[in-house]
Amino acid sequence: MGLDATARFDARLNRPDQPLAEFVDGLRSTALGHYGAEPQPRFRIAGRFMGQRGPFAKLRDSAGQLQLYLRKGTIGATEEEQQRNDALIKLLHIGDFIGVQGYLFATQTGEVTLHVEALTFLGKSLRNLPIVKTDKEGNVYDAFTDPELRYRQRYVDLVVNPQVKDAFIKRTLMYNSMREYLNAKGYLEVETPILQPLYGGAAARPFKTHHNTLDMTLYLRIANELYLKRLIVGGFDGVYEFSKDFRNEGMSRFHNPEFTQIELYVAYKDYEWMMNLVEEMVEKVALDTNGTTVVQVGDQQIDFKRPWKRFTMYEAIEHYTGIDISEMSEAELRATAKQLHVPVDETMGKGKLIDEIFGEKCEAQLIQPTFITDYPVEMSPLAKKHRSKTGLVERFEAICNGKEICNSFSELNDPIDQRQRFEEQLELGKRGDDEAMVLDEDFLRALEYGMPPTAGLGIGMDRLAMIMTNSNSIQDVLFFPQMKAEQRAEEAES
């Protein structure tokens, strides 16, 4: 909330126009009069009353805190007003919203303080805010730290732990940065259905719901890939969407049932081209959110500066295990996995075995952003077969801090091949794989009308936000992470 030197006092009309902290910092270097000096220009401000000690009170707004000086019997133009304000001050409670007007001075210790001459009440807090206090040595007292309360009552967390906002502000900067980058290239941000009659584009269990009027089953999307490709069929050269996706699976510090991906599809391009785009875009995102390409994540410093390391999956496995598996048969792969103590079972085919070896032996060791390319075809039913390497597809993932941050391929645009891949998925489904893809006839029909060669990309925005904000849990980059219902507390309060 800004302080305004000229406007007439009516705090109910206050609008945020200048962050308080910025304003106060600006004043620290100026010579303000001490208490009793000739009054300065009048300012007005509104915010939360955060406690009082004698005549000194604290007022907080979205960006900072200002000390108020409330001298009994002096606030208001008339004696009646002054008495009313003295009574109001007695009734003020931590968390109440007030508006004040007055002039600034510096206290003996140099703190910028508003000498209040007029006061208005703006909103009541009925509940006690947990008050966090910090002393000069930086020791924190009575911190609001219970993770359950912080996540269930994020509004309280944000009020009493203002630093919590930082990660969310950075998250928005990330989105802004990507939009800016993709819009500058002329790609179109679009919206596609969240309620889908068939779920597709990924391997995951969906949430299921029902439309009453249409009397039909609908699924919350697990991905939007198949819809964006339909738009490529329709003639757009580049489309992207920040897509809230839903997967009915386990939860962990990396998994929330609803999460966000950006998906991007660009016609007449391939995965090599897309790798360059990812490097360039993510480097820009790091710069725009943190001002540097180097990001501290836990004990690691991660540098997003281009170019990133590139390994084929075979090269990565050879690099970390010393074993060249590129020419191996399924039996040899199984023996190799056992030799490396990678847990495998008899149902795993060649592709799955390779994926397991990579996941166990390589992924966690890839800390700096690294592209892994050329995946086994069995794991990638929507990716185009490799132009020269049999059994592989033109696919890459970027791994960072031991976790996948993006997935991309040259999209499969051969409708006959795509139908076969779907049918293989159907077989997997019949054998009990409840994450196997379902066959989407309408999507195949779209492909049968012809799709240009296309490069596709998905980036997990939550995972990327965790890295960019040095957050240990996805819950720290989601305002309202999914929680079980708090039945007892609800009943007790109602």
Next chain:
RNA sequence: GACCUGGUAGCUCAGCUGGUAGAGCAUUUGACUUUUAAUCAAAGGGUCCCGGGUUCGAACCCCGGCCAGGUCACCA
């Protein structure tokens, strides 16, 4: 889903070997118009997560459950 840890006042926590439920902050009242986490005095505030069991007696021990965090498993 498995294992570990935790759940006591609005918040942060203590509570010994099973023996009347505690502190600080916050709140209310009074005093003080002063400072820099915490002025002084007094007061109010509890389903000790829930349900059973053992016991003369349970916040504490046992059994079952709920919720959360962590680790692992799962995870395109």
